[in-house]
Amino acid sequence: MKYLIKNARMVNEGIVKTTDVLINNERIEKIATDITDSSAAVIDANGHYLIPGVIDDQVHFREPGLTHKGNIASESRAAVAGGITTFMEQPNTNPQTTTIEKLEGKFSIAKASSYANYSFFFGGTNDNLEELKRLDKTSCAGVKLFLGSSTGNMLVDNEQVIETIFSNTDMVIAAHCEDEGTIRRNLALYKEKFGDDIPIKYHPIIRSEEACYLSSSKAIALAEKTGARLHVFHVSTEKETNLFRNDIPLAEKKITAEVCLHHLWFTDADYDTKGTFIKWNPAVKTQKDKDGLWKALLDDRVDIIATDHAPHTLEEKKQVYTSAPSGGPLVQHALVAWMEAVNNGKLPIEKMVQKMCHNPAILFDIKERGYIREGYYADLVLIDPKAPWTVSTDNIEYACKWSPFEGTEFSSAVTHTFVNGHLAYENGTISETKNAKRLTFNR
Known part of the structure; x- marks a missing residue:
């Protein structure tokens, strides 16, 4: 599937800049301002941070x-x-x-x-x-x-x-x-x-x-x-x-x-x-x-x-x-x-x-991950820096169902996580479709 992330504050290689990112299947196809693609599902990042x-x-x-x-x-x-x-x-x-x-x-x-x-x-x-x-x-x-x-x-x-x-x-x-x-x-x-x-x-x-x-x-x-x-x-x-x-x-x-x-x-x-x-x-x-x-x-x-x-x-x-x-x-x-x-x-x-x-x-010489670059795998995360929430047993995903942070209020929230171009997490919901891969190394 194609996704078009619009208006993201991309943090990558020491620079923060507002840009769009087009995801096509597993890869980052394009990074530019004002990308249009009628076949892509659009996510308006609305100034949220986009990181690898x-x-x-x-x-x-x-x-x-x-x-x-x-x-x-x-x-x-x-x-x-x-x-x-x-x-x-x-x-x-x-x-x-x-x-x-x-x-x-x-x-x-x-x-x-x-x-x-x-x-x-x-x-x-x-x-x-x-x-x-x-x-x-x-x-x-x-x-x-x-x-x-x-x-x-x-x-x-x-x-x-x-x-x-x-x-x-x-x-x-x-x-x-x-x-x-x-x-x-x-x-x-x-x-x-x-x-x-x-x-x-x-x-x-x-x-x-x-x-x-x-x-x-x-x-x-x-x-x-x-x-x-x-x-x-x-x-x-x-x-x-x-x-x-x-x-x-x-x-x-x-x-x-x-x-x-x-x-x-x-x-x-x-x-x-x-x-x-x-x-x-x-x-x-x-x-x-x-x-x-x-x-x-x-x-x-x-x-x-x-x-x-x-x-x-x-x-x-x-x-x-x-x-x-x-x-x-x-x-x-x-x-x-x-x-x-x-x-x-x-x-x-x-x-x-x-x-x-x-x-x-x-x-670790990991191949084609860790950066937001055209041609790299689309492993991407959107963060809302102004989305306070409190850790509780109701929102803990660990099998053990506890956290040393229980009761802590965080001011930011992860809103979207892409794994190899698949939207694995969105606003509290984890996709049951798995698209993970074994790492490959440039060694």
């Missing part, structure tokens, strides 16, 4: 094996409702994505059920190096290493294995960096004092700045030694931001970083009211860390904005500290949350689009 579809490089959609929390269908529905048209999912499912066979199994699930474009990370372990060597670099998003204890037996803690992995792939290696030994020592101290019901306020002390910095700095040193292409997920401390560069373009960087919404929205002061509902790994930390992360995002030491969307059931999150899992659902609300920073002048909208759309496409 958001690319989220870090989600946990829980399928296979953990589908009581969510699945690829439910969470990708929530994603398109939030303007995220492309996701890259993590390997700590059940079974874990640590063989090529398991990787292709997840692609098969997504092909049948996903509402958003998709790719998956291959999980590195202490003993699957030979399988990793067989991996086609065009077949998936990259390699994921868990260098912290978030994920049980996916922890990679053999330093020789880590160095060998770094030396044997030219794919992006995405790393969760927290030092296991530091965390175990801290946890033992607080368990001795409180048992299993440790007050949540100690979470950022157990999973401390020291644990994050020690792991991140070691991974970066190893990447520099081996020449590996390293991307550090969910940086959470001001100290870590000083490990990254902003004096060269992203396309020339070998070591990159991302920040997640929760580390720039919440602080340790919020544990008193939010409790385990804002328990993440790495932990939400201090106001000083939050301020430092904002500074690094704005000055380009941090390259990408992501969610680390990781749903759990309410029953799971309400357990005592040592039993309550870390993570929370975010894909539906991330873009509108960042729009709060745009509307209050803290984040230029051009910078937001750079970090959420352009830079993931650059970093």
Whole structure:
């Protein structure tokens, strides 16, 4: 079908301008002022922002094996409702994505059920190096290493294995960096004092700045030694931001970083009211860390904005500290949350689009996505910057039916989301027609 978007405030490649965009089948056919096409369905954007579809490089959609929390269908529905048209999912499912066979199994699930474009990370372990060597670099998003204890037996803690992995792939290696030994020592101290019901306020002390910095700095040193292409997920401390560069373009960087919404929205002061509902790994930390992360995002030491969307059931999150899992659902609300920073002048909208759309496409060499360009896939999002609404259980799309933002009023709303030219979401309604594709890469 053809769609003609009229009078949009297009945000693309550092520029905001009013224009029309013609969508023909899966592609952007034309970008110009005063386009006419009698065969196209017209959407009058009325000055709303038009941005490329958001690319989220870090989600946990829980399928296979953990589908009581969510699945690829439910969470990708929530994603398109939030303007995220492309996701890259993590390997700590059940079974874990640590063989090529398991990787292709997840692609098969997504092909049948996903509402958003998709790719998956291959999980590195202490003993699957030979399988990793067989991996086609065009077949998936990259390699994921868990260098912290978030994920049980996916922890990679053999330093020789880590160095060998770094030396044997030219794919992006995405790393969760927290030092296991530091965390175990801290946890033992607080368990001795409180048992299993440790007050949540100690979470950022157990999973401390020291644990994050020690792991991140070691991974970066190893990447520099081996020449590996390293991307550090969910940086959470001001100290870590000083490990990254902003004096060269992203396309020339070998070591990159991302920040997640929760580390720039919440602080340790919020544990008193939010409790385990804002328990993440790495932990939400201090106001000083939050301020430092904002500074690094704005000055380009941090390259990408992501969610680390990781749903759990309410029953799971309400357990005592040592039993309550870390993570929370975010894909539906991330873009509108960042729009709060745009509307209050803290984040230029051009910078937001750079970090959420352009830079993931650059970093992962994604083909024909991440920009509004003629000939590119029509992954597009319209945002009304003056459409206040409040998050409630009635409008949450996640399978888990809760959000750390419940009760929050956002001033902006996603009104339309296109996935490969298909109108996947319109003013609160999600189309049941799926038009998602497996990502392809320019590698």
